[in-house]
Every structure is written in structure tokens, then in C-alpha cells.
Amino acid sequence: MMDPSNINNFEDQWRKALQEACETPPPSVWEGIEARLDKEQEKVVPMWWQSPKVWYAAASIVALLLVGGGLWLSGIKTDSNSPQVAVTRKPAGVLESESAETAQHAPSVGESPNTEKVAAAGGPKTASIKAGQQEPIESRVEIAAARNGNANEERENTFAKTANSAIEQAGVRVGVDTQRPAAKYDSVNEVINSASVAVENVQPSEIAVVKAAGNSNAAGWEDQNKTISAQLLASLPYSDLDVYVQKRHVFFRPHLQIEEPVKKKKPKEYFAGVGVMPASFNPDVQLKEAPMAFSAQSVSQRRATTGSSEARASYAVQTQGGVRLSKHWSVETGISYLRGNSAYEGGGYVLNPYNSLSSNVLENALAGLNTAANSPAADKAAGFNNGALYIDVAKKVSNNYQYLQLPVQAGFTLNPDKKFSYSVLGGMMANFFLVNELESASGDIIRTTASDDIYRGTNWAATTGLRLNYKLSSNWAANLTGSYQKAVSSGFKSNQSLDSHPYLYGVSWSVRYSF
Amino acid sequence: MTFNEKELVTGCKQRNRIAQKQLYDVFGGKLFAICLRYTKNRADAEDVLQDAFIKIYENIDSFRSDSPLEYWLRSVVVNTALNHLRQQKYLKELDDIDVHHNGLSDREFTLGNFQMQQLMEMIRELPPGCQTIFNLYAIEGYQHNEIAQMLGISEGTSKSQYSRARTLLQQKLNKEKRFDDGSVQHKQF
Numbered sequence: 001m002m003d004p005s006n007i008n009n010f011e012d013q014w015r016k017a018l019q020e021a022c023e024t025p026p027p028s029v030w031e032g033i034e035a036r037l038d039k040e041q042e043k044v045v046p047m048w049w050q051s052p053k054v055w056y057a058a059a060s061i062v063a064l065l066l067v068g069g070g071l072w073l074s075g076i077k078t079d080s081n082s083p084q085v086a087v088t089r090k091p092a093g094v095l096e097s098e099s100a101e102t103a104q105h106a107p108s109v110g111e112s113p114n115t116e117k118v119a120a121a122g123g124p125k126t127a128s129i130k131a132g133q134q135e136p137i138e139s140r141v142e143i144a145a146a147r148n149g150n151a152n153e154e155r156e157n158t159f160a161k162t163a164n165s166a167i168e169q170a171g172v173r174v175g176v177d178t179q180r181p182a183a184k185y186d187s188v189n190e191v192i193n194s195a196s197v198a199v200e201n202v203q204p205s206e207i208a209v210v211k212a213a214g215n216s217n218a219a220g221w222e223d224q225n226k227t228i229s230a231q232l233l234a235s236l237p238y239s240d241l242d243v244y245v246q247k248r249h250v251f252f253r254p255h256l257q258i259e260e261p262v263k264k265k266k267p268k269e270y271f272a273g274v275g276v277m278p279a280s281f282n283p284d285v286q287l288k289e290a291p292m293a294f295s296a297q298s299v300s301q302r303r304a305t306t307g308s309s310e311a312r313a314s315y316a317v318q319t320q321g322g323v324r325l326s327k328h329w330s331v332e333t334g335i336s337y338l339r340g341n342s343a344y345e346g347g348g349y350v351l352n353p354y355n356s357l358s359s360n361v362l363e364n365a366l367a368g369l370n371t372a373a374n375s376p377a378a379d380k381a382a383g384f385n386n387g388a389l390y391i392d393v394a395k396k397v398s399n400n401y402q403y404l405q406l407p408v409q410a411g412f413t414l415n416p417d418k419k420f421s422y423s424v425l426g427g428m429m430a431n432f433f434l435v436n437e438l439e440s441a442s443g444d445i446i447r448t449t450a451s452d453d454i455y456r457g458t459n460w461a462a463t464t465g466l467r468l469n470y471k472l473s474s475n476w477a478a479n480l481t482g483s484y485q486k487a488v489s490s491g492f493k494s495n496q497s498l499d500s501h502p503y504l505y506g507v508s509w510s511v512r513y514s515f
Numbered sequence: 516m517t518f519n520e521k522e523l524v525t526g527c528k529q530r531n532r533i534a535q536k537q538l539y540d541v542f543g544g545k546l547f548a549i550c551l552r553y554t555k556n557r558a559d560a561e562d563v564l565q566d567a568f569i570k571i572y573e574n575i576d577s578f579r580s581d582s583p584l585e586y587w588l589r590s591v592v593v594n595t596a597l598n599h600l601r602q603q604k605y606l607k608e609l610d611d612i613d614v615h616h617n618g619l620s621d622r623e624f625t626l627g628n629f630q631m632q633q634l635m636e637m638i639r640e641l642p643p644g645c646q647t648i649f650n651l652y653a654i655e656g657y658q659h660n661e662i663a664q665m666l667g668i669s670e671g672t673s674k675s676q677y678s679r680a681r682t683l684l685q686q687k688l689n690k691e692k693r694f695d696d697g698s699v700q701h702k703q704f
Binding site: 011013015022023024025026028036037 | 548552
């Protein structure tokens with residue numbers, strides 16, 4: 001076996017020899033590393049750019065610019081009553097450099113003093129022509145601003161320079177085309193020598209057109225120009241006419257296309273439905289203190305105040321309408337008719353032996369709330385104080401209510417666009433009291449309405465529920481809604497001796513139509 | 516070359532290319548020598564070095580300054596080299612081998628007269644498993660149980676592979692005739 005003392009020697013030698021070994025790597029290694037580092041950095045940068053937040057920000061900036069631009073353009077539109085059309089006509093054969101120059105001079109056609117000079121010298125007729133009044137066929141008015149030989153060269157600047165050497169004495173012939181842009185050109189000589197014309201077709205501004213006519217010199221020049229025109233025409237390619245037509249539209253600013261993208265609004269979805277709700281209604285009538293007739297009966301005092309309400313089968317007929325505010329949220333309201341049946345067990349009843357009048361505890365308490373003569377329970381208010389008997393018989397009496405309900409509920413829907421969806425509902429409900437029918441001790445029905453001032457006309461209740469929504473078609477859906485309603489205020493106007501906080505459990509079946 | 520190690524690390528953490536290059540310049544040579552020891556040819560060594568430096572730059576944030584920077588760099592390079600060897604499947608089949616000690620005495624053993632390149636070449640000529648385990652045990656100073664864990668082999672395999680490496684290296688050294696004056700002469704066959 002190996003001697004352990006030598007092993008260390010062996011490894012130490014190798015370690016000493018090689019641990020500090022160093023060999024310069026070739027330059028290609030660093031180049032490779034650098035290239036890979038660059039690639040890594042490139043990967044990092046796009047990740048940053050791929051962040052949706054950046055794109056949202058960019059999109060919102062673009063949207064702001066679009067809207068701002070739209071508003072700005074619409075603001076410009078309102079400044080001028082009619083669109084401005086700048087028409088630049090540039091015939092072939094005329095130096096392009098001249099067009100710029102003439103474009104500067106052209107707008108001043110009607111106002112130029114030189115024009116006046118021409119008019120004065122040549123005796124021209126001056127006409128004011130409204131742009132819109134031109135007849136389609138003869139809609140083009142040519143102005144021959146002739147320069148006779150005596151005219152000095154400064155006049156040349158009035159309209160445009162013509163570089164055509166063939167026209168030594170020829171002036172500039174400016175064709176003011178007042179026809180509408182869509183009108184057809186039917187003639188070829190329209191183009192010819194007009195160097196460049198810019199027409200501001202602004203209504204109702206008028207273009208003063210100087211028409212040189214009646215002057216023999218001018219007429220002569222016109223004839224001469226026509227011959228020149230014919231010569232130039234031969235050299236012009238016909239296709240250039242199309243170019244003119246297109247150029248007419250270059251500076252046209254369409255003013256009707258701007259506002260559309262701003263008004264993009266998702267239509268709200270409305271729905272309406274009908275349903276019926278079997279329910280368990282409990283008016284929860286509490287007797288705070290024994291009514292007068294019962295408190296006089298010392299024996300019955302305790303028993304009379306321990307009455308309780310019991311729910312009976314009830315139902316509601318519901319209509320509902322609502323609007324979907326967002327993907328998940330909706331608000332709904334409706335009108336429901338609630339028939340709330342219940343029973344009251346309040347012990348026995350008192351009996352007046354003299355007139356055989358009887359009264360159970362609830363009707364006696366009701367009578368105590370309102371002693372008005374026309375109250376349906378008024379006859380129960382008195383007559384039991386002296387000598388009345390308490391008949392100790394446990395008896396349930398029916399105590400039925402009718403309400404008109406107006407709920408306002410917010411709903412949050414899960415899986416809103418799926419076949420099955422679930423909504424959590426919550427809100428308030430206004431219960432408008434209609435009728436209370438209480439069975440008396442004698443078996444009669446005591447009917448109390450809202451006008452009797454015993455029950456509150458409006459009683460508020462909190463409501464909550466869970467709805468299962470099954471989509472039958474794109475418009476129709478079936479709903480199953482479990483709901484709970486609990487009155488937040490007492491049903492009685494005066495809660496001195498009686499208190500009532502009705503509550504209800506119900507399961508509603510309904511169909512709904514969305515539009 | 517004078518450099519502030521802390522500043523260098525800070526620069527690399529900030530992805531500063533100058534600092535990265537400086538780190539490469541300072542440690543590249545030593546780390547390349549490690550790569551050469553673990554691989555069979557220069558091309559593989561260069562690949563390992565590249566991969567190692569990319570790892571170093573990417574994971575420099577995990578370096579804690581309480582340990583020496585060079586130690587951390589060496590460990591990254593060794594791990595990269597081991598990964599490379601695994602990919603090359605050099606480390607796939609490492610078995611226990613019977614090693615017969617050749618009886619050579621190490622008492623007078625010295626490497627002082629060998630060139631570093633010669634020694635490097637001897638290591639690279641070892642079978643892959645032996646080469647790796649020799650490097651890890653003899654040069655890097657890992658224990659056999661650590662090596663077994665790193666390579667997923669038994670401790671016995673690590674030991675036997677190392678013994679074989681040691682024997683092979685001794686044989687290679689013995690092929691070189693050493694003279695008393697310290698010069699080394701290639702053995703004539």
C-alpha cells in the first residue's frame with residue numbers, strides 16, 4: 001500500500017505545480033464572450049419594450065394626439081364656413097421654378113395694381129364673378145393679361161414669368177379656372193400658357209376677374225397667344241391632364257372624416273324579466289306591552305304578551321329590468337307584488353259578556369294604535385275594561401299582508417359570458433304597504449289599508465341574494481334566485497305597543513330577455 | 516497588475532463592460548489553465564472558459580465579498596467544466612477499478628524540473644474519469660466524499676479512480692529520466 005506520508009507529498013507537488021498555472025487564452029475567447037454578452041443585453045432590452053405598460057402609455061399618447069388633432073382640425077373647420085381649395089395648375093413645358101414664383105403672385109390677381117394698369121390701358125371689362133355661379137359648360141374664364149410692346153418689363157412680375165423664348169413680347173396669360181374641381185376639362189387649350197394659377201375658392205368671397213376684351217391690341221395678343229398655345233400643345237403629353245386633376249385634390253382638407261374615432265362607445269346591455277317567487281314571509285310582529293283590555297286581565301297579562309308570528313306560504317310576482325354597466329356589474333330594479341301570509345298565536349281572547357264582543361290580543365293592540373272612529377278595529381278599543389272575560393284558548397289567527405315592492409339592487413356576476421353565470425345581489429327594497437288582513441277572535445277579517453294610518457306606507461328593507469343564470473339563447477336566459485329580505489324599519493307607524501320587522505326567504509324563478 | 520477587487524466586482528454587478536473585461540484580463544489566464552486541465556483539447560477548454568465567464572457575469576450578484584473572489588471564480592469554472600464533461604458523457608460510466616500499486620516510491624518524488632505544460636499534458640492524457648477526479652482531489656483539494664457527491668458516484672469509485680490516475684501519472688513521470696542535475700530527458704524507446 002501507499003505510504004500516506006508520501007501521498008501528501010505527491011499531491012502537494014502537483015498542487016504547487018498546477019494551482020497557480022496560467023495560460024493566456026486566445027483573443028477569440030473574449031470576442032465570443034463579448035458577443036454573447038451583447039446578445040444577452042439585446043434580449044433584455046426587448047423584454048423591457050415588451051412590457052404592456054409601455055405600449056399602453058404609447059397607445060394613450062397616440063390616442064391623445066389623435067383626439068387633440070381631431071379637435072384642432074374641427075376647430076379650424078368652424079372658423080371658415082366652407083372648405084378652402086387651393087389649386088395649383090402647372091403646365092408641362094413651363095419651368096418648374098416658375099411655379100413657385102407665380103404661386104406667390106397669383107393670389108393677388110384681382111388686387112394687383114398692374115392689373116389695373118392693364119385694365120386702364122386696354123380698356124378691359126372688369127367682372128366680379130362668384131365662384132359658385134359659373135355654368136358648368138362655359139365655366140372657365142380666361143384672363144389674358146396681355147402685355148403690349150410699350151409696357152415695361154415690370155408688369156411681367158404681376159402674374160408670372162414665362163420662360164418660353166418663343167414669346168418674346170407675349171405676356172402672361174393667366175387662366176383663372178373657377179369651375180368646380182370635379183368638372184371635366186373638355187378642351188386642350190385650357191392648359192397651355194397659363195403659368196400657374198392658385199385659386200382660393202372661398203365663399204362668399206368673390207374673385208375679381210379682369211377680362212381683357214374689346215381692346216384691339218389685347219385681342220391681337222390673344223390671337224398670338226392662341227397660336228403659341230397650339231404649338232405648345234403639340235409637345236405636351238396628354239396624360240399630364242390627369243396629373244392636374246389629381247393635384248387639385250392634394251390640398252383639399254376633408255372636414256367630415258375627423259370626428260368619427262372619438263365616438264366609440266360600447267352599447268349598454270339592458271334586460272327585462274318576469275318571475276314568480278314562492279316565499280316564506282314572516283311579519284315578526286312583536287307585542288311590546290299588553291294592550292289595555294289584556295293588561296286589565298291580571299291572569300292573562302303574561303300570556304297575552306308572549307304572542308309570536310309564524311310564516312306561511314307566500315308568494316311574489318315580480319317584474320324586473322336592469323342594465324349591465326360593465327362586464328361584471330349590473331344594476332336592476334323592478335316592481336313586485338308580494339302576498340305575505342302568516343299566522344299569529346297570541347294566547348286567548350277577551351270577551352265582553354254584556355255585548356258579546358270579543359277581541360284577541362293582536363286586534364286589541366291594533367285598535368289601541370288608532371282609536372279613530374273609522375278605524376276598522378275601533379270597536380275593539382273599548383268595552384273590555386269592566387267585567388270582560390279572558391278566554392284562555394290557544395288559537396292561531398291568520399295575519400296576511402300585501403305589499404308592492406320596488407327593489408334597487410346591484411349585481412356582481414361571475415362568468416358573465418358563459419352559459420352558466422352566477423350573480424351576487426345586494427341592495428334596498430321599498431315595500432309599499434297595501435293591505436293587512438287580520439283574522440279576529442270572532443272569525444271576521446279585519447282589513448287594514450294604508451289609509452288607516454296604522455302601518456307605514458313605505459317600509460324599507462335590505463335585500464340580498466344569489467342568482468344562477470342559465471343562458472338559453474343570445475337574448476333569453478332563465479334565472480333561479482334565492483333572496484332574503486329583512487325590513488330595517490318597523491312596519492307600524494307607532495311602535496309603542498307593537499313592532500314588526502317583516503322578513504322573507506324566497507326562491508324566484510324568472511326568465512329574462514336581454515337587448 | 517494592481518486592481519481593486521471590490522471595485523471590479525461592483526463594476527461587473529453594474530454590467531460595466533470595462534470592468535468585465537478587466538476581470539477577464541486579471542483572472543482569465545488562471546481560469547483557462549483550469550479549463551485545460553479538465554478538458555481533452557484546447558477547443559473544449561475555450562468553450563468551457565466562455566461558458567464560465569458568462570456564468571460569472573450573470574451570477575456576479577450572488578458573489579459575497581466575505582470569501583475570496585478567486586476562490587469563487589475557480590469554483591464556477593470547475594462546475595462549468597464538470598457540466599461540460601457530463602454533456603460529453605465522459606463521466607457517465609465511472610466504475611470501481613482494481614488498482615495494483617506499482618511499488619514506486621514517492622520519497623524522492625519531485626516535479627520541480629517539469630514544465631507546467633508537460634504536467635498539464637500528462638493530466639489530459641489520463642482517462643476522463645481519472646482526469647477529473649485527480650483534478651478535483653489533488654489540485655482543487657476536494658475530499659473523496661465531496662467528489663462522490665459532485666459526480667454522483669460512490670466514494671469508493673472516487674478513490675479507486677484517483678489511485679489509478681496516480682499510478683498512471685507516476686508511470687508517465689517515470690518515462691522521463693531525471694538526472695541529478697535536474698534536467699529532464701525523454702526516455703529513449
